[in-house]
Amino acid sequence: MTQxxxxxxxxxxxxxxxxxxxxxxSPEPRRAVMLFIAFGLWLSMVxxxxxxxxxxxxxAAIGAGLGGALMLAAARxxxxxxAGDSTESAGDSGAGGPPA
Amino acid sequence: MSRDWSxxxxxxxxxxxxxxxxxxxxxxMDQPGPRLADLAAANVPYSGVSNPVTSVLLNFRxxxxxxxxxxVLAALLGIWALGPAVxxxxxxxxxxxxxxxxxxxxxxxxxxYMLWVGGHAPxxxxxxxxxxxxxxxxxxLGGDPRAGLPDETMQRWLAVAGTAVxxxxxxxxxxxxxxxxxxxxxxxxxxxxxxxxxxxxxxxxTLAAAYVGGRP
Numbered sequence: 001m002t003q004x005x006x007x008x009x010x011x012x013x014x015x016x017x018x019x020x021x022x023x024x025x026s027p028e029p030r031r032a033v034m035l036f037i038a039f040g041l042w043l044s045m046v047x048x049x050x051x052x053x054x055x056x057x058x059x060a061a062i063g064a065g066l067g068g069a070l071m072l073a074a075a076r077x078x079x080x081x082x083a084g085d086s087t088e089s090a091g092d093s094g095a096g097g098p099p100a
Numbered sequence: 101m102s103r104d105w106s107x108x109x110x111x112x113x114x115x116x117x118x119x120x121x122x123x124x125x126x127x128x129m130d131q132p133g134p135r136l137a138d139l140a141a142a143n144v145p146y147s148g149v150s151n152p153v154t155s156v157l158l159n160f161r162x163x164x165x166x167x168x169x170x171x172v173l174a175a176l177l178g179i180w181a182l183g184p185a186v187x188x189x190x191x192x193x194x195x196x197x198x199x200x201x202x203x204x205x206x207x208x209x210x211x212x213y214m215l216w217v218g219g220h221a222p223x224x225x226x227x228x229x230x231x232x233x234x235x236x237x238x239x240x241l242g243g244d245p246r247a248g249l250p251d252e253t254m255q256r257w258l259a260v261a262g263t264a265v266x267x268x269x270x271x272x273x274x275x276x277x278x279x280x281x282x283x284x285x286x287x288x289x290x291x292x293x294x295x296x297x298x299x300x301x302x303x304x305x306t307l308a309a310a311y312v313g314g315r316p
Contacts, residue, residue: 053222054153061230066307069237073313077186 012049016042021023029075040064104147147218148288157224158292159189162281165269169262169299176259176306185314191243207235215300219289225262225296229303236308247308252316255309266295 019042023035040063047056140152140160147155157165192200211231218224240247249255270281271292278284283291309316 054224054227057222057227058230061227061234066230066233066237066311069234069311073311077313080186 003060009049012042012046016046029078030072033075036071037064037068040068103223146285148262148283148285148286148290148292151218151220151222151224153222154218154224154292157286158295159283162266162270165299166266166281168184169266169302172303172306173215173259173263176310179310179313180315183314185245185316188240188245188247188312189243192241196242198257200238201240202236204248205240207231211235211300211304215296216281218296219293225299226303228296228300230307232300232304233311236304237311239309240308245312246316247312249305249308249312249316255316258301259309260302261305262295262299265298269295 016039019020019035019039023032023039024050026032040059044060044064047053047059140156141162143151144152144155147159149158191197198270208231211228214223214228214231216223218228236247236249239253250258273282273291274280
């Protein structure tokens with residue numbers, strides 16, 4: 001049982017580090033934000049493993065959920081601003097649908 | 101940025117990382133000295149709540165939490181200073197609309213539960229506020245341009261509610277001779293509940309307004 005838990009922890013930590021590196025090195029903002037959300041959810045599992053359920057809840061809700069939504073909106077706005085210089089219509093690379 | 105500058109920046113960041121690792125190593129290898137954990141755990145019964153995390157956040161170190169709320173408020177003021185909000189999303193189709201009409205009341209209910217349960221189990225104002233904020237985000241994704249928030253004046257009042265109630269409670273206690281944010285044991289539970297309720301609403305409004313992303 002202890003060895004299984006150790007294996008679980010090792011897998012958890014390596015995946016966490018891989019997600020962090022992938023999010024930092026990703027060239028495209030939207031992809032980076034999605035990797036960051038996955039990183040946040042994974043980190044909340046690490047907090048749960050450390051028996052810190054309060055931090056795990058806050059990390060999943062604020063760090064991954066709302067932080068991710070805010071960053072997706074920011075990436076959408078930045079893409080719209082970049083595209084707005086050349087064309088008006090290429091703005092819908094965002095979090096859920098084309099703008100009204 | 102020129103190549104030299106980014107090289108220098110990288111080296112400085114690597115140096116900072118080394119210093120941080122060294123400090124962490126020192127902290128891990130060092131024998132744990134006298135900590136405040138035992139003192140805090142011994143005083144949880146007098147804090148008004150039975151969850152040790154909430155008793156630290158809202159009672160023993162309430163000043164820190166007050167400043168955290170002020171930080172969140174300052175972030176929202178910065179976002180509002182950026183200019184008017186961008187237009188929202190187009191109205192959702194029937195499938196998404198019916199999901200939104202199911203999930204938003206559930207999120208509000210879960211937020212209320214999270215607020216109440218924070219007194220004796222993991223939960224609390226920040227998590228509950230995040231659930232309310234998530235309800236706002238989903239409403240905006242579903243086509244409501246204001247994310248379900250009230251008009252501008254009301255938004256301003258609600259956004260400052262958390263910091264204002266927290267400060268007023270602290271000042272009232274100081275005026276009553278108890279000291280700033282030092283709750284009397286009998287009232288502690290209700291004062292904490294009052295502060296957490298105001299903080300939950302303020303955090304929910306702030307997060308939803310931040311997602312709208314501009315002056316209302």
